[in-house]
Amino acid sequence: MAWLFVVICALAAACLLSVGIGTRSVGWAEIAGGLRGHTDTLGHSVVAVRVPRTVMAVLAGAALGLAGAVMQGVTRNPLADPGILGVNAGAAMAVVLGMAWFGMARLEAFLWTAILGAGLAACFVYAVGSLGRGGATPLKLALAGAATSIAASSLTVAVMLPRNDIAGGVRSWQVGGVGGATYDAILPCLPFLAAGLMLCLASARSLNLLALGDEAAAGLGARVDRARAGAALGAVLLCGATTAICGPIGFVGLVVPHLCRLLVGVDHRWLLPFSALTGAILLLCADVLGRVVARPSEMDVGIVTAFVGAPVFIWIVRQRRVRDL
Numbered sequence: 001m002a003w004l005f006v007v008i009c010a011l012a013a014a015c016l017l018s019v020g021i022g023t024r025s026v027g028w029a030e031i032a033g034g035l036r037g038h039t040d041t042l043g044h045s046v047v048a049v050r051v052p053r054t055v056m057a058v059l060a061g062a063a064l065g066l067a068g069a070v071m072q073g074v075t076r077n078p079l080a081d082p083g084i085l086g087v088n089a090g091a092a093m094a095v096v097l098g099m100a101w102f103g104m105a106r107l108e109a110f111l112w113t114a115i116l117g118a119g120l121a122a123c124f125v126y127a128v129g130s131l132g133r134g135g136a137t138p139l140k141l142a143l144a145g146a147a148t149s150i151a152a153s154s155l156t157v158a159v160m161l162p163r164n165d166i167a168g169g170v171r172s173w174q175v176g177g178v179g180g181a182t183y184d185a186i187l188p189c190l191p192f193l194a195a196g197l198m199l200c201l202a203s204a205r206s207l208n209l210l211a212l213g214d215e216a217a218a219g220l221g222a223r224v225d226r227a228r229a230g231a232a233l234g235a236v237l238l239c240g241a242t243t244a245i246c247g248p249i250g251f252v253g254l255v256v257p258h259l260c261r262l263l264v265g266v267d268h269r270w271l272l273p274f275s276a277l278t279g280a281i282l283l284l285c286a287d288v289l290g291r292v293v294a295r296p297s298e299m300d301v302g303i304v305t306a307f308v309g310a311p312v313f314i315w316i317v318r319q320r321r322v323r324d325l
Contacts, residue, residue, distance in 0.1 A: 065279015068253020251309020
């Protein structure tokens with residue numbers, strides 16, 4: 001419970017920093033005036049931009065952190081992450097194909113298409129990683145995910161390059177970020193995020209059983225295939241919806257669950273909600289850092305999380321024993 005209080009306080013502090021710090025300096029008094037609804041102040045304009053951006057970062061970070069914890073639980077793979085396993089790349093490819101070939105322009109269409117692409121990519125990676133001796137080992141899943149991510153990204157670029165009408169917007173979206181967030185963009189994704197959240201949290205007990213191995217889980221009464229499918233569906237909904245509105249943001253789902261295991265252990269009943277809260281904190285802090293280091297411009301949050309996540313990924317790989325891979 002002590003760690004829960006600490007994490008909630010850290011999330012509140014990160015939200016304040018996100019609202020208070022930007023690419024230009026604005027006093028807290030002006031920001032407070034904007035929050036109180038004073039429409040004739042600079043603070044009002046700042047609040048109108050930064051508050052939706054903060055809400056978007058909280059939702060996206062929580063979704064990616066939770067999805068990463070679920071994916072690691074479903075696959076029993078410490079390297080699992082929506083980016084590493086190719087789920088984000090599959091969602092991004094589906095959206096770009098929809099824009100280029102079918103003229104998609106509505107956010108609702110982006111959401112459904114991204115979720116479909118994320119689901120197909122997840123199924124493909126798991127199927128390929130399960131081939132051969134030993135089944136879906138962490139190494140084979142990571143390699144299948146990396147190959148799928150590269151292939152999907154290459155196809156996305158190939159489709160995008162001849163289309164000057166969509167290339168500029170797609171390039172910016174592919175980096176991954178929460179800049180330009182609006183409530184009109186946030187509201188349509190809330191049902192998908194809520195459904196994914198409920199499915200993932202409801203799978204906590206099943207993930208605890210799956211951690212013991214499929215045979216042990218079945219012996220304890222778990223319906224292994226159904227439990228794995230339900231948890232994976234929740235993760236796909238979270239990843240697809242987040243990618244549709246923010247672009248493919250990597251490494252949040254990798255870093256956050258490992259950090260949370262150090263705080264609360266491996267019980268998914270605690271690990272999953274903590275991963276959601278910590279993911280929101282990480283993405284908020286990355287977004288604030290991106291605004292500060294590149295003033296008067298800003299660095300997209302996807303670049304910042306890559307700088308944080310890549311060393312963690314290398315460290316995790318180095319810690320794995322050959323017999324575990």
